[in-house]
Amino acid sequence: MAKNETKTKSVLMQGNEAIARGALAAGVNFFAGYPITPSTEIAEICSVEMPKMGRKFIQMEDEISSMAAIVGASLAGAKSMTATSGPGFSLMAEGMGYAKMVEAPCVVVNVMRGGPSTGLPTKPSQADIMQARWGTHGDAPSITLYPNSVMESYELAIRAVNLAEKYRTCVTLLSDEVLGHMRERIEIPNLKTIKVVDRVKPTIPPEWYKHYPENPKYPMPLASFGEGYRFHVTGLAHDAKGFPTNKASETAVMMERLRNKIRHNIDDIIQIESFMMEDAKIAIFAAGITSRAAKEAVLMARKKGIRVGMLRPLTIWPFPDEAIKKYLCDKKAIIVPELNEGQLSKAMKRVMGAIWSYELRKSKNIIGLNKNNGELINPEEILKVIKEVK
Amino acid sequence: MSNIPQKQIHKYLRHDKKFPHVWCPGCSNGIVLGATIRAIAELGYEKDEVAMVSGIGCSSRMPVYVDFNTLHSLHGRAIAYATGVKFFKPEMKVVVVTGDGDATAIGGNHFIHAARRNIDITVILINNNIYGMTGGQYSPTTPDGARATTAPYGNIDRTFDICKLAIGAGATFVARTSAYHAQESKLFISKALEHKGFSLVEIVSSCPVIFGRLNKKGSPADMLKDMKDNVITEKKYNELSEDEKADKIPRGIFVEEQVPEFTATYTDLVQSLQKPKDE
């Protein structure tokens, strides 16, 4: 690589802007959205940049149509994205299920704010973690990423677009009000060095083309509307050509494909960070904005000689079961701080419950530290819990 | 029927495992399918350049039968999906097939906003005055007093005049005809397809199996005859007294005007931003 290609550009950037710029760097060329705090800057930046780049930006009449438009565009060949927050994310639920069902690549950003309902528009929350997994009806797969810095917002926006393209699904990128609005210095890589997954076009004759092959290898050649492959798309259960079916055998193949695209590619999809875990007796499991306080708490505890570490999922869904088992099974206690009533800690209990014996479960602890009043959890609060379990 | 249009239709139908279709015998959805295909065939569009998008309903099952780029989307959202297709690939001819419930109840918001935006999409709205697919509940166009499974004592909910709704929202091509008027359906659809901007063709149609039975409308042929008698030209309609107008429906092209189209305006915007700035 030429020397100047590895050179990065250092800039001060807001989290939401980093998501927009990351997505554009990953090749997003269609954005449809509807304004909502605290995500609006993403749409605003796209509205400035995309027409200049010859890409498409549209403000739709609501989030339902925004979600629909990005899937329509995706089927026509676009790399598409929308951005919203809780109330809009709820409205998009049906459309996200459709995107997953018809396997149309797209990205939905949810900058989380306090809920339920209109809640706390200008305050952070992490209460949509389960919604990102189960928000749409039916057994739909979920790939959900959650950064913890402005730099990572940029990087995971790129990764979200790439995973959507590779696995033909609707990927959710979570952020939160604080992460979305804070400014940090970040290093923008040279665009040439960014790894981008582009859709591969089919080369076989249209008669042979199956939009939904039984055993796909990802990424797979994918036709778009208007290119000679006149496929059918429906949210009904469908066969390999996309035509509706009621047959149990064909439905089973479809459901298996949706499930296996995640299951068989777990290692490619999951990303975690482990911080000072080697000798740790106590572990903190935290994501997004809360993981920054957790890291701080780890350093504070270490100064006091307490052996604590942190495990952080950058991929929230699929849940990093194996990493959790590997890193956390021998810990004395696992502290799970989060801005909700225990969504990550419940997922954690499911994993650990399966490997800890009944006796171990009594002696070991998964301790939730929860807040949902719009305030962040601070390092001191986590430190206090660490001291209690020490 | 001559052989030629039949062959023409077959050229545009899918031949792999899609038939028999789901529609009841006597349903007018098939007439609209025929008119749509004939219009597209006569205009000489390539199959590859046509995208047909629908929502959910009996009428919305049309795309699966035709050999275009076809998208059977969510209930009410067809126009929003179509907006994504058209905006990303403006060179495509995008046709939406929808029902009265799909387009004006659950999808009413997308309908009026696409009309306002004047995006070049042709909406073929099959108005059978009922929710056919779910078994006959009242829709925003179920007439006053008519029976539906959820209006067992007769409908008390006021109705939309869909064409007026579209005109009010700014649609630049608005036409209505009926399934009885199959030739006119073809003509209006073809004019709508050629129109640059949002176009609506409302086709008054019949659901003999559910609406017809609930309201004792007789056979499918009787219902078509009703359309012949009651869906009259705008000129004739305007000559009637207010009382006489009550059970008649005007047909014709009500609006046809040229207004800048959304995707074209966006392309202009993109081009204006590319231009090197004068000093």
Ligand SMILES: Cc1ncc(C[n+]2csc(CCOP(=O)(O)OP(=O)(O)O)c2C)c(N)n1
């Ligand atoms: C979100 C959602 N709500 C309700 C339904 C159930 N549903 C399916 S079709 C339909 C009504 C269809 O009526 P219309 O659009 O008039 O079409 P028709 O069947 O009469 O052609 C309804 C309510 C659905 N599929 N999705």
Ligand code: SF4
């Ligand atoms: S239920 Fe009515 S609208 Fe639906 S296919 Fe049968 S006749 Fe047609």
